[in-house]
Amino acid sequence: MNDFFARGPALGLRLVLAVACSIGLMFVDRYTDSATQLRSYLTSAVSPLFYAASLPESVITTASEQLMSQQQLLQENAALKARLLQLDAQLQLLNFLQLENNKLRALLGSAPVVEGQRLIAEVLAVYSHPFSHQVVLNKGSNDGVAVHYPLIDDKGVVGQIISVTPTSSRAILISDNTHAISLRAERTGIRTIAAGIGQWDQLRLIHLPLSTDIREGDRLLTSGLDGRFPEGYPVAEVVSVSRDDSQPFISVQARPYAKLDRIKHVLILSPGSQVEAVRQAEEQP
Amino acid sequence: MRPAQGLGYIYLSLLAALLLTIIPLPYQMTLFRPDWALLVIIYWTLALPRRVSIGTAFVVGFLTDILVGTVLGVNALAFSVVSFIVAANYLKIRNFSMLQQALLVAMFLALYQLLLFWLSHFLTGVNFRPGYLWPVLTGMLAWPWLFWLLRRYRRQLKIQ
Numbered sequence: 001m002n003d004f005f006a007r008g009p010a011l012g013l014r015l016v017l018a019v020a021c022s023i024g025l026m027f028v029d030r031y032t033d034s035a036t037q038l039r040s041y042l043t044s045a046v047s048p049l050f051y052a053a054s055l056p057e058s059v060i061t062t063a064s065e066q067l068m069s070q071q072q073l074l075q076e077n078a079a080l081k082a083r084l085l086q087l088d089a090q091l092q093l094l095n096f097l098q099l100e101n102n103k104l105r106a107l108l109g110s111a112p113v114v115e116g117q118r119l120i121a122e123v124l125a126v127y128s129h130p131f132s133h134q135v136v137l138n139k140g141s142n143d144g145v146a147v148h149y150p151l152i153d154d155k156g157v158v159g160q161i162i163s164v165t166p167t168s169s170r171a172i173l174i175s176d177n178t179h180a181i182s183l184r185a186e187r188t189g190i191r192t193i194a195a196g197i198g199q200w201d202q203l204r205l206i207h208l209p210l211s212t213d214i215r216e217g218d219r220l221l222t223s224g225l226d227g228r229f230p231e232g233y234p235v236a237e238v239v240s241v242s243r244d245d246s247q248p249f250i251s252v253q254a255r256p257y258a259k260l261d262r263i264k265h266v267l268i269l270s271p272g273s274q275v276e277a278v279r280q281a282e283e284q285p
Numbered sequence: 286m287r288p289a290q291g292l293g294y295i296y297l298s299l300l301a302a303l304l305l306t307i308i309p310l311p312y313q314m315t316l317f318r319p320d321w322a323l324l325v326i327i328y329w330t331l332a333l334p335r336r337v338s339i340g341t342a343f344v345v346g347f348l349t350d351i352l353v354g355t356v357l358g359v360n361a362l363a364f365s366v367v368s369f370i371v372a373a374n375y376l377k378i379r380n381f382s383m384l385q386q387a388l389l390v391a392m393f394l395a396l397y398q399l400l401l402f403w404l405s406h407f408l409t410g411v412n413f414r415p416g417y418l419w420p421v422l423t424g425m426l427a428w429p430w431l432f433w434l435l436r437r438y439r440r441q442l443k444i445q
Contacts, residue, residue, distance in 0.1 A: 011372055014339040018365035021343065025350075025358030030408050035357070042351045049352065053307045130316065130417060131405045134354040170354065178409050198411050 044165030156257030291444035342368030
């Protein structure tokens with residue numbers, strides 16, 4: 001029975017140690033700012049695992065692309081060309097409007113809106129826990145990504161970067177229940193905040209007084225006031241409004257435009273001059 | 286105490302379990318994913334409690350935290366607690382029939398999910414949805430197969 005004496009510290013003691021360490025970690029991660037940096041280091045240490053885990057899917061995708069018939073490819077090519085032509089036509093008008101807008105802004109004496117850089121990133125097919133709506137992207141600080149950069153897809157705002165490693169980055173989605181985003185209703189111009197509630201297809205608008213003019217079907221755009229997201233990108237559509245006089249606020253639910261549960265490619269925006277302007281305005285007394 | 290043998294293989298199986306934890310599944314199936322890493326930890330704690338117990342469970346739980354993006358330490362705590370219960374009762378659990386073992390494993394998984402939920406609720410205010418408990422059922426169904434597989438693995442490679 002040598003075994004009995006060679007076991008090291010008793011089980012109970014080890015459990016107490018492990019629990020104490022865990023609680024310390026939770027505290028550091030949740031209530032201090034140094035955790036973001038710590039998380040970045042830890043994530044870069046395990047990022048080979050992310051690439052290994054997404055390998056099977058990328059192999060399958062490549063294989064299915066290889067096996068596509070030429071007919072299909074030609075069809076897809078034609079469809080894409082048609083779409084590109086349409087978008088180009090719209091872009092011509094947009095360029096003209098942009099110029100005009102800048103001139104008008106100059107007349108009014110306000111700063112012109114300058115677009116920041118854009119970067120296409122692919123979502124590494126990586127699972128994250130249902131509690132935390134996060135995705136891992138295949139672009140990192142080597143590509144110029146930094147923390148707090150906003151993410152959009154072709155429909156609307158997706159989320160923002162929360163930690164960066166040299167070759168990958170982790171983004172939090174607007175539906176995560178620790179995330180909130182400042183919005184403006186397109187129809188009425190009312191400002192509001194949309195908080196995630198941990199469901200892919202729903203956001204909650206918080207702190208709207210009962211008298212607010214908001215209806216189902218209202219489009220909600222980013223307001224740019226949070227200093228993170230540039231102004232004017234579509235985020236969500238109001239799907240239900242319920243007014244209860246006994247409550248101080250109305251309860252409003254909105255559905256994000258972006259298909260958050262099945263995003264594959266996203267556009268990382270680097271904050272343009274406008275976001276910088278908001279920050280500077282905040283810093284000035 | 287017999288000298289440790291094949292510890293590397295144990296870590297290899299844990300690494301595979303971690304990969305299975307984050308490997309992509311079709312969107313509809315993600316809620317049903319069994320907690321592979323915890324199941325493998327339970328197996329090794331049951332089979333070789335001298336080699337794998339709370340310390341290993343803590344490290345694997347911590348890695349899970351980093352990989353799936355929960356608050357650091359949440360999984361580490363839940364893994365350690367489950368591993369403690371198994372390590373304290375391994376002689377009893379080994380004598381159970383496969384069905385009883387599977388039911389017991391389901392209880393451990395439920396405890397793990399609830400710990401995870403309680404801590405996350407306290408730290409970040411997540412709301413409970415019954416769908417979060419699917420891994421308990423799938424984990425219970427996966428246990429007999431995993432047990433059989435890992436026992437073959439352990440005997441073939443003479444891990445002790």
